[in-house]
Amino acid sequence: MSTTKLFEYIDKHQNDYVAQLKEIVAIPSVSADASYRPEVNRMGEWFKAKLEKLGASTKRVDPGKQLLNGQPLQLPPVILATYGNDPAKKTILLYGHYDVQPALIEDGWATDPWVLTEDDSGRLFGRGSTDDKGPVLGWLCVIAAHQALGLEVPVNLKFCLEGMEESGSEGLEKVILQEANNYFKGTDAICISDNYWLGKSKPCLTYGLRGVSYFRILIKGPGADLHSGVHGGSIHEPMTDLIHLMSRLVLPDGTILVPGILDDVAPLTKEEEETYKNLDFSLSDYHDSVGAATTIHSSEKATLMHRWRYPALSLHGIEGAFSSPGAKTVIPSKVQGKFSIRTVPDQDPERITRIVTEHIEAEFRKLGSKNACEVECLHHGRSWKSSPDHWNYLAGAKAVKEVYGVDPDMTREGGSIPVTLTFQDALQKNVLLLPMGACDDGAHSINEKLDRKNFIQGIKLMGAYLHQVAEIK
Ligand SMILES: C[C@H](N)C(=O)N[C@@H](Cc1c[nH]cn1)C(=O)O
Numbered sequence: 395m396s397t398t399k400l401f402e403y404i405d406k407h408q409n410d411y412v413a414q415l416k417e418i419v420a421i422p423s424v425s426a427d428a429s430y431r432p433e434v435n436r437m438g439e440w441f442k443a444k445l446e447k448l449g450a451s452t453k454r455v456d457p458g459k460q461l462l463n464g465q466p467l468q469l470p471p472v473i474l475a476t477y478g479n480d481p482a483k484k485t486i487l488l489y490g491h492y493d494v495q496p497a498l499i500e501d502g503w504a505t506d507p508w509v510l511t512e513d514d515s516g517r518l519f520g521r522g523s524t525d526d527k528g529p530v531l532g533w534l535c536v537i538a539a540h541q542a543l544g545l546e547v548p549v550n551l552k553f554c555l556e557g558m559e560e561s562g563s564e565g566l567e568k569v570i571l572q573e574a575n576n577y578f579k580g581t582d583a584i585c586i587s588d589n590y591w592l593g594k595s596k597p598c599l600t601y602g603l604r605g606v607s608y609f610r611i612l613i614k615g616p617g618a619d620l621h622s623g624v625h626g627g628s629i630h631e632p633m634t635d636l637i638h639l640m641s642r643l644v645l646p647d648g649t650i651l652v653p654g655i656l657d658d659v660a661p662l663t664k665e666e667e668e669t670y671k672n673l674d675f676s677l678s679d680y681h682d683s684v685g686a687a688t689t690i691h692s693s694e695k696a697t698l699m700h701r702w703r704y705p706a707l708s709l710h711g712i713e714g715a716f717s718s719p720g721a722k723t724v725i726p727s728k729v730q731g732k733f734s735i736r737t738v739p740d741q742d743p744e745r746i747t748r749i750v751t752e753h754i755e756a757e758f759r760k761l762g763s764k765n766a767c768e769v770e771c772l773h774h775g776r777s778w779k780s781s782p783d784h785w786n787y788l789a790g791a792k793a794v795k796e797v798y799g800v801d802p803d804m805t806r807e808g809g810s811i812p813v814t815l816t817f818q819d820a821l822q823k824n825v826l827l828l829p830m831g832a833c834d835d836g837a838h839s840i841n842e843k844l845d846r847k848n849f850i851q852g853i854k855l856m857g858a859y860l861h862q863v864a865e866i867k
Pocket residue numbers: 525526559560561562588589606608808809810811812837
């Protein structure tokens with residue numbers, strides 16, 4: 395079938411799609427903060443209602459409770475939906491998330507993060523615009539466009555939308571295992587739009603993700619915060635212990651100091667080395683997209699390898715630290731350092747937790763501090779690699795060619811989508827990552843954006859992909 399009419403319709407109705415994106419960016423569905431949980435739920439209900447309005451049958455699955463700071467907290471629902479049930483058609487399972495990273499205007503946003511704001515260049519700024527509300531909404535726009543044109547959606551669709559992806563996808567693995575032979579039965583392949591192009595202009599298909607193991611180090615000292623003039627010099631200070639421990643995790647050149655961390659990293663083969671060639675990636679564009687020429691490695695290849703196939707340890711922050719303006723002379727009584735390790739094939743999260751914990755405990759013993767130290771892995775997700783030779787990737791590549799007129803780059807991704815491997819293993823089906831956003835979208839950062847062009851072309855790409863899937867024998 396020609397997609398010309400579909401593409402024209404999408405172009406014509408782009409303002410409507412942007413208005414819908416504005417409506418959902420306004421819901422601050424931050425999964426990391428318990429006080430926002432009602433908003434996360436509200437966001438899930440929005441997508442459920444929208445899917446129903448499009449004629450999908452839906453199901454709200456309760457993934458159970460999480461423990462947050464020792465308190466049980468209800469997890470947001472997993473929204474499942476089915477659109478079409480024709481045995482003659484292929485069935486594609488679409489996964490996405492409706493939660494977002496935290497965002498505060500005082501972090502340095504130029505505009506209100508919860509008000510989608512378009513600038514003169516067509517950049518749509520707002521938390522969740524690219525990660526992952528724009529892409530999830532894109533799939534719904536594809537269905538709506540078909541309906542408006544009186545066209546059949548050429549494949550059956552199943553949806554799995556979660557509200558905890560930005561917090562380790564807690565509860566979802568259990569749901570996927572439970573539904574693999576129930577709700578997800580009959581799935582032929584999986585497609586996820588929740589990552590980004592390598593550059594700003596060339597689309598890509600993504601066949602690998604790093605995993606993530608997220609840790610906290612808790613140091614407890616005095617019973618309450620203290621006056622540093624009165625008590626400084628006479629007690630072991632939690633912050634001093636913590637800063638020392640955090641400095642023993644990683645060097646400024648990225649070297650991870652945990653003994654044995656590289657032992658299980660898959661060796662680099664000649665075949666893999668070939669995959670780093672001829673990609674739309676330059677250090678200067680990369681510098682532009684991160685806003686500074688501060689890369690560690692001097693070549694494109696080494697930079698990509700350290701984003702895709704080697705582990706990285708990042709220090710994120712310290713809970714309990716004094717961080718307000720002014721010069722408060724306080725000794726914080728209890729501090730928690732947060733860091734994560736992006737893991738790669740063939741690293742095992744259980745082993746990572748063990749060696750990281752042993753390393754920190756050994757370093758803490760060396761301090762001779764009388765404070766208490768606890769190390770905890772808050773969540774972990776495994777790395778993932780797919781087979782890009784599958785028809786799912788062929789459909790993606792043909793769709794890219796149809797919409798953008800080029801062959802896509804085949805990429806891996808440094809970020810993590812914890813349940814990708816779970817889908818692949820539990821359903822024994824191929825997973826394709828089909829990104830919508832560009833490398834400079836600033837997901838997780840201040841001023842996150844999605845370019846209007848990427849949003850609208852991305853909706854066309856999604857539609858073209860479904861048609862290509864249907865046409866492949
Ligand atoms: C790539 C995806 N859009 C994403 O941002 N994933 C998160 C997942 C995560 C895991 N722990 C916390 N967030 C990421 O890679 O950080």
